[in-house]
Amino acid sequence: MSSPYAAQLSRIPVTRHEAPAGGGRTAYWTYGPENADTTIIAVHGFRGEHHGLEPVFAQLPNVRFIAPDLPGFGETAPLPGRRHDLSAYVDWLVDFARVAPGAIILGHSFGSIVASAAVARGLRTPRLILVNPIGAPALEGPRGIMTRLAVFYYWAGAHLPARVGTWLLRSRIIVRVMSITMAKTRDPHLRRFIHDQHDTYFSRFADRSQLHDAFVTSVSHDVRESAAAIAVPTLLVAAQKDDITPIEKERVLVTMFADARLVEIPDVGHLIHYETPEPAARAIREFLALS
Numbered sequence: 001m002s003s004p005y006a007a008q009l010s011r012i013p014v015t016r017h018e019a020p021a022g023g024g025r026t027a028y029w030t031y032g033p034e035n036a037d038t039t040i041i042a043v044h045g046f047r048g049e050h051h052g053l054e055p056v057f058a059q060l061p062n063v064r065f066i067a068p069d070l071p072g073f074g075e076t077a078p079l080p081g082r083r084h085d086l087s088a089y090v091d092w093l094v095d096f097a098r099v100a101p102g103a104i105i106l107g108h109s110f111g112s113i114v115a116s117a118a119v120a121r122g123l124r125t126p127r128l129i130l131v132n133p134i135g136a137p138a139l140e141g142p143r144g145i146m147t148r149l150a151v152f153y154y155w156a157g158a159h160l161p162a163r164v165g166t167w168l169l170r171s172r173i174i175v176r177v178m179s180i181t182m183a184k185t186r187d188p189h190l191r192r193f194i195h196d197q198h199d200t201y202f203s204r205f206a207d208r209s210q211l212h213d214a215f216v217t218s219v220s221h222d223v224r225e226s227a228a229a230i231a232v233p234t235l236l237v238a239a240q241k242d243d244i245t246p247i248e249k250e251r252v253l254v255t256m257f258a259d260a261r262l263v264e265i266p267d268v269g270h271l272i273h274y275e276t277p278e279p280a281a282r283a284i285r286e287f288l289a290l291s
Contacts, residue, residue, distance in 0.1 A: 022092035045109030049074030059281030
């Protein structure tokens with residue numbers, strides 16, 4: 001279905017590329033002018049791919065965004081010979097970032113864990129941006145029970161006979177339930193767009209084992225592990241109705257950085273990039289002092 005952001009996106013040049021990273025090849029897309037003064041490498045969330053952050057890119061047409069598909073998702077193959085744990089994803093990002101040395105790093109959701117860990121371990125960047133950062137343990141708090149059910153779901157998908165496990169992981173019913181749970185907007189057109197995005201892209205993972213490893217990584221780590229080791233100015237863009245990391249936890253997380261600010265967006269949950277890309281982009285623009 002048509003995107004609410006299609007008109008804005010149509011004015012931005014987009015090109016597809018590939019680059020060696022992590023022992024394999026990474027598919028990535030550039031959005032915006034090649035000669036832009038500001039370049040941002042944007043790392044998407046779990047089960048997503050580069051398309052998910054397009055509504056944010058659309059609000060910042062003078063910025064050059066570099067948006068890879070994470071290994072094992074979209075058009076990027078899994079990392080050869082590696083378990084897809086946090087170290088593997090960090091090594092991949094440090095390697096991939098050579099396509100734009102000195103770029104600003106942005107991570108969304110699971111991407112916030114990967115991006116912050118990479119910067120904490122030495123990836124050079126002038127600034128760090130975290131959208132819907134994972135700021136608390138997924139297995140604790142009010143969502144802990146649901147997370148444990150999800151752990152079992154991904155374990156079953158990886159260990160059941162191949163045909164059954166793959167069907168379970170790509171079940172449109174389960175994907176739709178996930179989408180309905182995360183969406184907070186009451187706009188019917190926007191809800192249909194969100195559900196269509198998840199239906200289209202949530203099942204574009206490479207294989208069951210890689211997906212299970214990535215999920216375990218996503219719920220076994222959070223940004224708190226890296227915050228104290230990050231010295232560069234950092235922006236946290238968090239939702240006041242996020243079911244994954246409650247806003248109270250984000251208010252604690254921001255205090256763990258040497259130099260960070262928190263921008264809270266009301267009336268939205270974990271889908272800032274779909275539902276409220278305009279205020280997210282405004283926060284980024286102000287943080288980077290863009291005109």
